[in-house]
Amino acid sequence: MKTDPSETSGIPTAEQVRLDTARDAFVSQWGTIGSAWGINRTMAQIHALLLIRPEPLTTDQVMGELRISRGNAHTNLRELAGWGLVRGVIRKGERKEYFEAEKDVWKMFCIIIRERKRREIRPAINVLKDCIERADGLKSPEALAFTRQARALSEFMEMADGVLSKVVRSERNSIIPWALRFLK
Amino acid sequence: MKTDPSETSGIPTAEQVRLDTARDAFVSQWGTIGSAWGINRTMAQIHALLLIRPEPLTTDQVMGELRISRGNAHTNLRELAGWGLVRGVIRKGERKEYFEAEKDVWKMFCIIIRERKRREIRPAINVLKDCIERADGLKSPEALAFTRQARALSEFMEMADGVLSKVVRSERNSIIPWALRFLK
DNA sequence: TTCTATTTTCAGTAAATACTGAAAATAGGA
DNA sequence: TCCTATTTTCAGTATTTACTGAAAATAGAA
Numbered sequence: 441m442k443t444d445p446s447e448t449s450g451i452p453t454a455e456q457v458r459l460d461t462a463r464d465a466f467v468s469q470w471g472t473i474g475s476a477w478g479i480n481r482t483m484a485q486i487h488a489l490l491l492i493r494p495e496p497l498t499t500d501q502v503m504g505e506l507r508i509s510r511g512n513a514h515t516n517l518r519e520l521a522g523w524g525l526v527r528g529v530i531r532k533g534e535r536k537e538y539f540e541a542e543k544d545v546w547k548m549f550c551i552i553i554r555e556r557k558r559r560e561i562r563p564a565i566n567v568l569k570d571c572i573e574r575a576d577g578l579k580s581p582e583a584l585a586f587t588r589q590a591r592a593l594s595e596f597m598e599m600a601d602g603v604l605s606k607v608v609r610s611e612r613n614s615i616i617p618w619a620l621r622f623l624k
Numbered sequence: 625m626k627t628d629p630s631e632t633s634g635i636p637t638a639e640q641v642r643l644d645t646a647r648d649a650f651v652s653q654w655g656t657i658g659s660a661w662g663i664n665r666t667m668a669q670i671h672a673l674l675l676i677r678p679e680p681l682t683t684d685q686v687m688g689e690l691r692i693s694r695g696n697a698h699t700n701l702r703e704l705a706g707w708g709l710v711r712g713v714i715r716k717g718e719r720k721e722y723f724e725a726e727k728d729v730w731k732m733f734c735i736i737i738r739e740r741k742r743r744e745i746r747p748a749i750n751v752l753k754d755c756i757e758r759a760d761g762l763k764s765p766e767a768l769a770f771t772r773q774a775r776a777l778s779e780f781m782e783m784a785d786g787v788l789s790k791v792v793r794s795e796r797n798s799i800i801p802w803a804l805r806f807l808k
Numbered sequence: 809t810t811c812t813a814t815t816t817t818c819a820g821t822a823a824a825t826a827c828t829g830a831a832a833a834t835a836g837g838a
Numbered sequence: 839t840c841c842t843a844t845t846t847t848c849a850g851t852a853t854t855t856a857c858t859g860a861a862a863a864t865a866g867a868a
Binding site for chain 1: 855856857858859860865866867
């Protein structure tokens with residue numbers, strides 16, 4: 441990873457090396473963390489890269505920094521934009537698109553929760569309800585055990601979903617102080 | 625999926641078919657949900673299967689229900705036991721091991737949160753701190769942007785981690801009523 | 809309109825992940 | 839002790855997922 445502005449003298453300073461090492465570690469590890477949570481490694485790495493860069497980057501810069509193909513960079517940038525974690529910016533006079541990440545950690549958190557709710561939690565709840573309906577009216581002990589368990593899961597998830605909705609709707613300035621107080 | 629006790633008459637009743645269909649849907653969908661969250665499909669399916677069965681199952685029964693190999697069943701049962709979501713039970717007089725899932729949804733939730741904290745959140749926080757240290761003392765604007773962002777992430781995650789710890793330590797009987805009140 | 813920088817797509821391929829099945833190890837019963 | 843039901847391991851293979859690179863499409867400039 442190169443310190444991008446005017447890399448003119450061939451030899452980087454010790455400071456640059458140290459920064460690049462730290463950034464590389466961050467990008468690489470963020471990728472690993474992402475994949476533990478079902479997010480593709482490259483997508484997480486691009487996200488990390490944009491998070492720690494003060495300036496927006498082009499597709500080509502992302503390709504260069506992470507040594508990935510155009511197609512890969514493109515697809516994952518679009519995917520990140522789909523989540524709302526990254527947005528495209530067009531600079532006046534320039535034709536190509538730049539990308540920047542949402543830097544505000546609270547906003548980032550809200551986006552991720554909202555999207556996970558929409559993409560994973562709600563569908564899961566619907567599936568549960570559907571399964572419960574399918575077994576509706578059955579009387580065997582096996583059927584009752586099934587329905588009981590499915591209902592418990594569904595109710596719990598509804599509750600969790602509701603709590604998350606409310607947290608995410610609340611203001612950063614009301615939740616964070618609450619959390620800090622809660623921790624004491 | 626067969627209604628297990630004494631499947632003697634070859635032809636299943638309409639009720640049995642309906643239950644089996646509902647259970648199959650549940651197992652299959654729980655697998656899909658799991659994989660969206662970074663959990664291997666089979667492991668999630670075995671978990672689902674054990675969740676909705678009132679009686680513990682043997683490795684062979686799991687293999688039969690899900691049509692998977694012994695190695696696969698074995699590995700994923702062990703993995704589930706590693707999470708604490710499933711435990712082995714040995715019936716007196718019998719030599720083989722049976723497996724049953726933790727059925728209580730609140731306990732399940734706590735186990736999952738605790739394990740995710742331990743396996744994913746804490747390591748991620750450590751990585752962040754490590755990256756911040758690596759860039760410590762650097763003064764360039766690029767370095768400051770990096771450090772600032774990494775610190776914000778790390779602080780947020782510490783806070784979230786703390787909140788989760790406290791939630792998970794609390795009693796079901798204090799948190800669930802709280803959540804229901806919170807939702808109103 | 810043409811020209812070209814840029815974005816988008818996608819068939820083919822590579823890499824990562826999960827699974828099988830059989831052999832080896834283990835542990836209770838006699 | 840030996841015998842065998844059961845568990846565990848793991849090399850080989852299959853499946854899924856991610857990536858490449860080049861061709862096609864698009865859209866601003868002239």
